[in-house]
Amino acid sequence: MSTVQIDKTIDARGMACPGPLMNLIGAIRxxxxxxxxxVLSSDEGSKTDIPAWVAKAKQELVEVRPDEGxxxxxxxxxR
Amino acid sequence: xxxxxxxxxxxxxxxxxxxLNAAAVLTVGAAAMGRPVHLxxxxxxLDAFRAGRVxxxxxxxxxxxxxxxxxxxxxxxxxxxxxxQQAKEVGEVDIQACALSMDMFHLTRADLDPIxxxxxxxAAFMASAGDGQVLFV
Numbered sequence: 001m002s003t004v005q006i007d008k009t010i011d012a013r014g015m016a017c018p019g020p021l022m023n024l025i026g027a028i029r030x031x032x033x034x035x036x037x038x039v040l041s042s043d044e045g046s047k048t049d050i051p052a053w054v055a056k057a058k059q060e061l062v063e064v065r066p067d068e069g070x071x072x073x074x075x076x077x078x079r
Numbered sequence: 080x081x082x083x084x085x086x087x088x089x090x091x092x093x094x095x096x097x098x099l100n101a102a103a104v105l106t107v108g109a110a111a112m113g114r115p116v117h118l119x120x121x122x123x124x125l126d127a128f129r130a131g132r133v134x135x136x137x138x139x140x141x142x143x144x145x146x147x148x149x150x151x152x153x154x155x156x157x158x159x160x161x162x163x164q165q166a167k168e169v170g171e172v173d174i175q176a177c178a179l180s181m182d183m184f185h186l187t188r189a190d191l192d193p194i195x196x197x198x199x200x201x202a203a204f205m206a207s208a209g210d211g212q213v214l215f216v
Contacts, residue, residue: 006162015155018104018107021164029169053111056112
């Protein structure tokens with residue numbers, strides 16, 4: 001378990017690429033600066049796509065944590 | 080996404096669901112990464128964007144073998160039209176019908192799905208492509 005405070009969990013397990021990323025982008029757009037999102041994805045593409053998008057969009061990738069059958073991507077909206 | 084990115088320009092020629100889906104995935108990825116995307120609809124792809132025909136089965140390309148086709152059809156990924164809609168929501172995506180293909184199939188603007196932004200000639204498409212890449216699908 002992580003100690004990071006999560007404001008919203010985005011359960012995108014089972015979604016095909018690029019679904020989980022698109023859900024994250026939507027949540028970041030609607031969220032407030034400072035909000036932290038936990039994206040659960042079972043899509044292999046997310047492992048490269050989410051870090052690439054977060055870097056490009058200049059948001060913050062707080063944590064990438066493998067779990068059973070999925071990976072957690074904890075992302076903070078910083079701008 | 081502050082700096083202006085080079086546009087990605089894609090000519091959609093094939094009208095089969097697999098190629099439209101592959102092109103839509105490229106489009107949504109480019110749009111998410113801040114690149115403007117221009118789509119130019121020609122021939123069979125234009126036919127797939129006719130009003131009321133977007134959701135029908137547009138079959139698969141000839142290279143899909145009988146062993147591969149079931150996997151393609153069973154994949155739970157979003158429909159290409161939905162991916163294009165998402166691309167428009169996250170980025171700058173312009174979908175234009177090729178004037179020549181419109182003429183070929185005797186189509187007018189009213190015959191096209193609303194996801195299509197307009198009709199233009201090839202020179203206008205090339206002008207919008209600038210010195211960015213042009214892909215042909």
